[in-house]
C-alpha cells in the first residue's frame with residue numbers, strides 16, 4: 267500500500283497540477299474535504315495554500331499515516347482524520363472545497379462519479395468547488411504485443427493446456443498498461459465528457475469513431491483521461507501528452523488481432539456501470555463487417571453461488587463466519603477488554619474454528635474491524 271502511495275506523492279507533475287488548481291481555488295480559511303486522502307498529500311497542499319481546516323477521509327489504514335504526517339509537519343490542529351468509507355462519513359460542517367484523485371486509469375473507473383456525487387450533495391456548501399470539475403475520456407485503437415500478452419497470458423506456451431480456458435477472463439478484463447505513442451494506430455477520439463457538478467446516470471454509453479492512420483494490427487482499445495482540476499488546469503495520463511502524470515492507461519482487448527489499413531474506420535462503443543466496476547465494449551470493423559463484444563462481467567470468475575447471492579428473492583442464512591462474528595461481537599459489552607473477550611470465546615466456543623490460534627486471530631480481526 268505504501269508503495270502505491272509513494273508513487274502518488276513522488277509524481278511531481280501530478281503535484282504541480284493539483285498545486286496550480288488549489289492556488290486558483292482556495293481562499294484563506296477554507297474548509298476542505300480530502301476524499302480518499304491516502305497519504306494526505308492533497309490536504310497538505312491545501313493547508314500550505316491557506317486552508318483553515320482539512321477533513322481527511324480514507325477507508326484504509328493509510329489514514330494513520332496521514333495523521334502522523336500532518337502531526338509531524340505541525341498541522342495536527344487544523345486536520346481531522348476520519349477512517350471510513352466516504353459514503354458513510356458525516357462531517358460536522360459543510361466544506362468550501364471537495365478534492366480527490368479518484369480518476370483511475372480511464373477517468374471513470376475508480377468510482378469518482380458516485381463518490382463525488384455523494385460528497386457534493388452532503389459535504390459541499392452551495393457554490394462550493396470540486397477538484398476535479400470535469401473529466402474528458404479519450405479512446406484510441408491500439409497495436410501492442412505487450413498489451414496483447416496481458417490478454418493472452420493464460421494461453422502462453424509456458425502455461426499448461428488445462429489453464430488455457432482462463433484466457434476468456436483476461437480477454438474480458440480491463441488491463442493497466444503503459445502505452446508508447448507509437449502503439450496508437452491513429453489519433454485518439456473523445457469518448458465522452460463527465461461533468462462532476464451535475465447528477466450523472468448510473469449507466470453510461472459512449473460511442474466513438476476511430477480513424478486508422480497507419481497500416482497495422484489492432485489488438486484492442488486504450489482509454490485514458492484528461493481531467494480538468496480547475497479552470498484551464500488539466501491533468502492527464504495520455505500517452506501523447508508532453509507532461510503526463512505517472513499513471514497507466516486502460517487497455518480493453520479484442521478477441522482476435524485484426525489487420526487494419528490507413529483510412530479504415532473502427533467504431534467503438536463503451537458502456538459502463540462505474541459503481542459496480544462493470545465495463546462493456548463493442549468494436550465494429552465496417553470494412554469487413556467483423557464485430558467483437560466484451561465485458562468485464564464475462565471476465566469475472568463467478569461461481570453459481572455468487573450469482574445466487576445477488577438474487578433479491580433468496581433467503582440469506584448466516585455463514586459460519588457470520589455466525590462466528592456475531593458470537594465474538596456478543597461479548598463486547600463496553601466493559602470487557604480484548605483479552606477477556608478472547609479468553610471468553612476460547613472457553614465458551616472452543617470449536618468455533620479448528621485451532622485455538624485461528625480462534626484468537628479471528629477474534630482480533632473481528633474486534634479490529636467492527637469495534638471502536
Ligand SMILES: C[S@@+](CC[C@H](N)C(=O)[O-])C[C@H]1O[C@@H](n2cnc3c(N)ncnc32)[C@H](O)[C@@H]1O
Pocket residue numbers: 274275301302303304305306307308323324325326328350351352353366367368377381
Ligand atoms: C488514488 S488514491 C489517492 C490518494 C491521495 N488522495 C493522493 O492524491 O495521493 C485513493 C485513496 O482513496 C481511498 N478511497 C477510495 N475510495 C474511497 C472512499 N469512497 N472513501 C474513503 N476512501 C476511499 C483509497 O483507500 C486510497 O487511499
